[in-house]
Amino acid sequence: MTALLALILGLAPLLGAAPAASDGDLQALIDAAAPGATIELPAGVYRGDITIDKTLTLRGTGGTVIEGTGTGTVVTVLAPDVTLEGLVIRRSGDSLDREHAGISVKAPRVKVVDNRLEDVLFGIFLYQSPDSVIRGNTVVSKDLFIARRGDAIRMWESHRTVVEGNVVDGARDVVLWFCDDAVIRGNLIANGRYGLHFMYSDRATIEDNALIDNSVGSFLMYSKDLVLRRNLISGNNGPAGYGVGLKDMDGSRLEDNLLVGNRAGVFLDNSPQSVGIEQTFEGNLFAYNQIGVLFLPSVKGNVFWGNSFVDNTVQVAVQGGGRFGGNTWTRDGIGNYWSDYAGYDADGDGFGDVPYRLDDLYDHLLDRNPELMLFADTPASRALDLAARAFPVIKPRPKVRDDRPLITPPPVPEPPFDLEVRPGGSLLAASILMLGVATTTVFAAQRRRSLP
């Protein structure tokens, strides 16, 4: 193992010399440090698992690795105001029951900044650690079946915590239990189960995040007054593949989010749950989802305006059918943009002159017979709608009535991340090959045999 040099700097009275921790005995170094000290760890692999039970700053200087035993939590923080910064932390145990984690915190005001966590079951676990900061970390989970993985970030009764600029790939959830006034900002969370999961956590601000290719983008439950703003939520296609799922929520506000290519852009289950509370959806883009907004039948009290509904296979659906109403699609004279609006704007005021109605027969059937989703987007289901419109024998009650539909879509909100665009080289090559096969075939046919 690398010979180590540890520099101990601190305002507190110093030990005479910086003790060299042979064999990377980091725990000894920590035990020896004075409270409030800053330990800078040069590059090298340090053996965990370690426990920090006094206020300390542990800072890596690049290439600083803390490697666990693979049987427990790698770094356990029990003292307040600890800072962990610039470390690579890897190899936790894999017991879900004991919540083996890369970093486990049980004290307030802890800062976890710019670390990289690899091969860990849980990533960062805050337990009763209010006013903490989790910023700029990268979490890569153990390569296990998704239900056997742990949460990338798990927070329990840790109010006013800021989670900012982290990258999470392939973990289970980022989950908050009983954490009020959280700020979740600028994180990229991909390939997990629930990108964001809120339980009983009120008044959070969730903005500028990208929740991509998870089973569910964000599932928000039993929480009040959340604000979701400018998030990119795309490709969340699990069995309950909601971009944003709201269950028993009150007072949520969704503004300028990009909800693209999910199974359902937004799913509403008993939200708002209280009578007289409303939830608002303004300026969001619902595009290319299987279902733009999916309601359970009894849901009412949601207001949608200034949103764009673009080419969702089903723009709005009501799961299970039944009486549905009490949601509003126009506010202050502004409706939404609907890509399938078939009306016109004769007076040129930017609003359609006839209301947008969602009353397709197929959609209507779908609400009662969800198994007919098998035929979504087929020529047959479209023919059914056309026929129903031409011969209105059955006139389903419209699910949506927007009296002031927008004629042009509102400007698309800027995505919070510049997503890497995959080069189209192989697609181009494959397509050119196809064109080559086609032209060769045609020329092979027309080549004439020359006669002597």
Added chain:
Amino acid sequence: MIRIRELTKRYGPLTVLDRFSLDVAPGESVALWGPNGAGKTTVVRCILGLVDYEGSVQVAGLDARLRGKAVRARIGYVAQELSFYDDMPLEDVLVYSATLRNVPVARVGTLLDQFRLHDHRLKRVAELSGGLKQRLALAVALVPDPPLLLLDEPTSNLDAHSREEAIELFEELRREGRTILLTTHHMEEMGMLVDRVVAMDGGRIVTECPPGELAERLGLKVWLHVILRSHDTTRALEALESAGFAARTNSAGILVEVPAQRKGQALNTLHRAGLEIEDLEVWT
């Protein structure tokens, strides 16, 4: 070369060929003659294996049903027309046929020259005149240089000039020693081409004989419409009836019923009676 035994073909309730048997010797030239629906074309199609049948057909000792490809390799077939290849250049039709027969493509050049088609070789079939189409059809039949030619109504769609030309070509082929089986309902023009006529009706052979004897065998009668110089019809009728002919007048002259092969007798009778003949038509 061809040996047909008890050939029977039914289309549903309709019997088109009824225990038809025929032998054609190598080098022989035979006409199947009969009205439309007599079963001539069906015989040709059976030989080519285009239709299913009962009985047996052999070509050059090979069973047509079991060795269809070998049999067809020996047959040059002149179809009634080639209109289905309207969009194809003339030359391509020949090349296609040569390819199917595994004959060197050089053979096509020879045939283009032989049938004076070289200048037309890039024309589409639809642009060809009837005579050129016929020459093309014959050229296609000769691609394999076949010992046996089947000609199905080879002159039916031709004008007089093209017909003469075609008949010349057929004579040439016959002189080369090829076996020819053709179908026709115009015995007059084919008579010179064949050694033997097989007259058919209702799917059976009515009679077989050299072409010259056909009319007599069948007891065929024709009407001579005779116009006399001196309108002396009464004398003419008397003379003819006394010689045993049935005759009557019509507005312009006399109609005499005569055996098809003895038209001269009636004329001689009139001549002997001193009646001069102004004009003559044969009505069949």
Added chain:
Amino acid sequence: MTAGAAPDVWLDLPEKAQRRTILAIARKELDDAVRSRWFWMWTVSFAGLAAVLAMTALPASRIAGAASYGRTAASLVTLTQIIVPLMGLTLGAQTIAFQRENGALRFLLSHPVNRTESFWGLYAGKAAALTAASFAGFGTAGVVTALRSGGGEAGSFVRITLLAWALLLAMVAVGMLISTLAHRAPSALGSAVFTWLALVFLGDLGLMGTAVATRLSVPMLFFSTIVNPVEAFRLAALATFASSFDILGPAGTYAADALGAALVPVIVSSLLAWILVPLAVAWFRFTRHQDL
């Protein structure tokens, strides 16, 4: 050469089907197709529509390349499931029926060619022509997608193309079957159009109606659906770009759970059966029971 001295090489021609002959017939059939107006009509309209679809799906691609690729692919699948069967069925149905009627088949079979060779040659030629038409369409759509969005879902795109090709081969096969069963060319064409209606619209509508009226069980619904080759194509194609079959609702979830890894093979085998069975029946009819 004179006739009397005609060599007996023909005796050596075996009666079995020869690849050389099949190829010659196929090439002729392909050549006919390429000369014809319909070929260019189908090719240009398919390629044009595919290109338009690829372009219109792009505005949001900056936001989510994958999602808009999914939309392009879905539109392309819909276009394919309408056009490819119509193209394959009508042109397949014309093959034997028309050539029987105008005498071209008699001319062909007056050569040392047997019916098996003719059948496969005609099928291969028609299929090759239509392959060119459909590849031209997919190639165009792919180039447009690659250049405009840079979305590089090449694997999915190639698989959709191959599935569309399988659908095409199946539809030409069904067309050939119609062609051998029909008595006259116009009735062959009519049957082809009706079959198209049945596969693209009536089958699905019938299943929807049955599901609504009788509460058809989900497994029953799923399997009745994939029996239809057009639906088999759509569902197999969907599997290449949809992250999960759950987007198809309960029937999709059922299928994914029940069949697991066998899901796509099962669906594709329906498509393959629709190539092989009609061809076998058509070949049998054409070689055993048909006068020309």
